[in-house]
Amino acid sequence: MTLAVSITVRPHTSRTPPSQRSALLNDPGFGKVFTDHMVTIKWTAENGWHDAELRPRGPLALDPAAAALHYAQEIFEGLKAYRRPDGEVVLFRPEENARRFAQSAARMAMPAVPEPLFLAAIETLVRTDCDWIPDGEGSLYLRPFMFATEPFLGVRPAAEYLFCVIASPVGAYFRGGAKPIKVWVASAFSRAAPGGTGAAKCGGNYAASLLAQAEAVQNGCDQVVFLDAARHRWIEELGGMNVFFVMADGRLVTPPLGGTILAGITRGSILTLARDAGLTVEERPYSLPQFQDDAESGALREAFACGTAAVVAAIGEVRHANGGFTISDGGAGEVTRRLREELVGLQRGLVEDRHGWIRTLC
Numbered sequence: 001m002t003l004a005v006s007i008t009v010r011p012h013t014s015r016t017p018p019s020q021r022s023a024l025l026n027d028p029g030f031g032k033v034f035t036d037h038m039v040t041i042k043w044t045a046e047n048g049w050h051d052a053e054l055r056p057r058g059p060l061a062l063d064p065a066a067a068a069l070h071y072a073q074e075i076f077e078g079l080k081a082y083r084r085p086d087g088e089v090v091l092f093r094p095e096e097n098a099r100r101f102a103q104s105a106a107r108m109a110m111p112a113v114p115e116p117l118f119l120a121a122i123e124t125l126v127r128t129d130c131d132w133i134p135d136g137e138g139s140l141y142l143r144p145f146m147f148a149t150e151p152f153l154g155v156r157p158a159a160e161y162l163f164c165v166i167a168s169p170v171g172a173y174f175r176g177g178a179k180p181i182k183v184w185v186a187s188a189f190s191r192a193a194p195g196g197t198g199a200a201k202c203g204g205n206y207a208a209s210l211l212a213q214a215e216a217v218q219n220g221c222d223q224v225v226f227l228d229a230a231r232h233r234w235i236e237e238l239g240g241m242n243v244f245f246v247m248a249d250g251r252l253v254t255p256p257l258g259g260t261i262l263a264g265i266t267r268g269s270i271l272t273l274a275r276d277a278g279l280t281v282e283e284r285p286y287s288l289p290q291f292q293d294d295a296e297s298g299a300l301r302e303a304f305a306c307g308t309a310a311v312v313a314a315i316g317e318v319r320h321a322n323g324g325f326t327i328s329d330g331g332a333g334e335v336t337r338r339l340r341e342e343l344v345g346l347q348r349g350l351v352e353d354r355h356g357w358i359r360t361l362c
């Protein structure tokens with residue numbers, strides 16, 4: 001692969017000592033521990049992408065008028081690097097993250113990072129910091145992001161940006177580990193409206209979700225469920241995950257992509273794996289009242305959340321302003337367990353990669 005922009009490597013002169021690193025990797029939690037390096041690449045309207053470097057991770061100098069701080073021109077991605085039992089380091093479908101990043105950029109009037117440059121930035125960082133990938137069930141969570149750096153207070157697309165990749169060794173996203181999660185249905189808040197930015201992975205969507213997420217936590221739940229903004233009837237997605245429903249007759253249902261939800265790469269992968277396994281999958285609107293009726297009548301057996309951070313997490317209980325309901329016996333169901341096993345097995349090298357989803361780095 002020839003890159004129009006090459007990444008200059010300036011390694012850290014005093015990396016974290018191995019003993020300290022091992023202690024940090026012991027129980028990293030999610031998104032709290034960071035590796036020694038980062039990649040930064042600048043973009044200006046005049047020079048395009050330039051000054052690409054891998055360098056020691058550290059604070060960024062930013063003009064207080066940087067447009068991202070005022071008008072939220074910011075997008076990000078999330079993917080993981082895995083260390084397999086044989087020591088091989090792999091990524092799962094990183095090209096999909098590159099594509100989605102370009103789509104998010106287009107929606108936010110930002111320049112696209114060419115796919116080869118996006119992938120090279122990630123691979124350079126993972127190769128340099130591969131000692132930070134936890135063994136066993138942990139992984140190295142990669143966070144590519146881009147924001148407007150131009151110091152300018154007029155409201156228009158900025159003319160300067162920084163693309164950056166950082167890495168964080170992680171364990172399970174939910175503190176309860178594999179225990180089924182509880183979800184809270186937001187009735188007073190919407191995440192995204194038609195024509196808005198719901199399908200883009202932009203920071204603003206998450207800022208808008210935080211109060212609803214805090215309400216979920218106050219109500220003893222792990223995640224918030226958003227309904228459609230117009231009627232507050234159709235289930236869309238969770239604060240940071242897509243959602244699936246498993247019917248008693250074996251059908252798998254998930255809300256359709258209509259511009260208001262994120263096209264999750266885990267969601268897409270699960271649809272394919274489920275079809276491969278002979279399950280009937282339906283991308284169609286599913287309402288909250290129907291969800292409750294189906295759970296109570298037994299027509300629905302399981303529900304689960306899925307995403308890069310969360311992987312596949314069974315939903316055991318749903319709470320909302322007028323009550324709530326349990327899904328089956330509140331435990332993790334068989335279909336959820338099998339799909340999770342299949343996906344994790346693929347990422348970990350225990351299941352054959354029939355679709356060419358695995359990119360081996362070293």
Ligand code: PLP
Pocket residue numbers: 078237238239240241242262263264265266267306307308309
């Ligand atoms: N929906 C939202 C709002 C998310 O933040 C995420 C996480 O990235 C997902 C869905 C799942 O997307 P993916 O499977 O690509 O991680």
Ligand code: COI
Pocket residue numbers: 077078079239240241307308309310
């Ligand atoms: C991810 O799964 O990568 C996300 O961005 C979601 C967030 C909850 C960490």
